[in-house]
Amino acid sequence: MISIQHEDVDIGKLINDAKSSGTGAVVIFDGVVRDDDIREMELEAYEEVALKELKKIAEDATTLHNLLHVDIIHRIGRLSVGENILIIVVSAGHRPEAYAGSRYIIEEIKKGVPIWKKELTKDGGRWVPGDHAHGSGKPT
Amino acid sequence: MTVKVRFFARFRELLGTDILAEPGKGAAISTLVRDIAQEKKEGYDAIFDEHGNFREFVIVMQNGKRVETADAGKTVIADGDEIAVFPPVAGG
Numbered sequence: 001m002i003s004i005q006h007e008d009v010d011i012g013k014l015i016n017d018a019k020s021s022g023t024g025a026v027v028i029f030d031g032v033v034r035d036d037d038i039r040e041m042e043l044e045a046y047e048e049v050a051l052k053e054l055k056k057i058a059e060d061a062t063t064l065h066n067l068l069h070v071d072i073i074h075r076i077g078r079l080s081v082g083e084n085i086l087i088i089v090v091s092a093g094h095r096p097e098a099y100a101g102s103r104y105i106i107e108e109i110k111k112g113v114p115i116w117k118k119e120l121t122k123d124g125g126r127w128v129p130g131d132h133a134h135g136s137g138k139p140t
Numbered sequence: 141m142t143v144k145v146r147f148f149a150r151f152r153e154l155l156g157t158d159i160l161a162e163p164g165k166g167a168a169i170s171t172l173v174r175d176i177a178q179e180k181k182e183g184y185d186a187i188f189d190e191h192g193n194f195r196e197f198v199i200v201m202q203n204g205k206r207v208e209t210a211d212a213g214k215t216v217i218a219d220g221d222e223i224a225v226f227p228p229v230a231g232g
Contacts, residue, residue: 115231
């Protein structure tokens with residue numbers, strides 16, 4: 001499942017669904033709203049483009065790291081401290097591929113998928129700067 | 141012709157979004173965005189520098205494909221285009 005959505009997901013079900021007869025490892029990344037003295041976090045996406053880019057990242061990760069299954073669920077809307085923001089579930093035959101595939105996916109998302117976060121504080125709000133100063137590298 | 145301009149994140153807060161515009165035939169992306177942004181100084185200043193060029197970090201898309209901001213002055217808009225303008229991404 002590759003999705004941008006408001007609702008949370010059942011991670012346990014995703015793990016079960018990621019398993020097949022060839023699976024030897026499942027790696028889960030769960031990005032969570034951290035309490036940096038904030039009330040809530042507001043997430044916004046250029047949904048049509050972001051979804052396409054997530055699908056491309058999943059395809060590339062599958063090819064590059066021999067993954068058997070990939071789920072990427074990125075939530076948008078208002079989230080409270082402790083809520084899930086991003087869930088990545090990957091399965092592979094062995095743990096090196098599963099770890100590498102999961103890492104590849106999160107790093108690619110941070111590089112260029114058009115999603116933004118605003119931390120809502122008692123004094124107002126602040127947009128979170130991206131990890132990559134120029135946002136998205138070169139045009140693709 | 142009619143095109144849609146979408147701003148995201150801070151730019152959306154400053155300028156609004158899903159703005160329908162009717163640029164003249166042969167208009168370039170940078171001209172279109174500049175004309176819209178000029179209506180609100182804070183929004184204009186967030187996107188353009190003192191020379192009227194896109195700030196280095198600004199990202200521009202035409203129909204979901206990235207356009208180098210340096211090329212936006214010569215990239216012509218077509219009827220029905222969707223132009224998106226946004227700051228660096230911060231997903232994940």
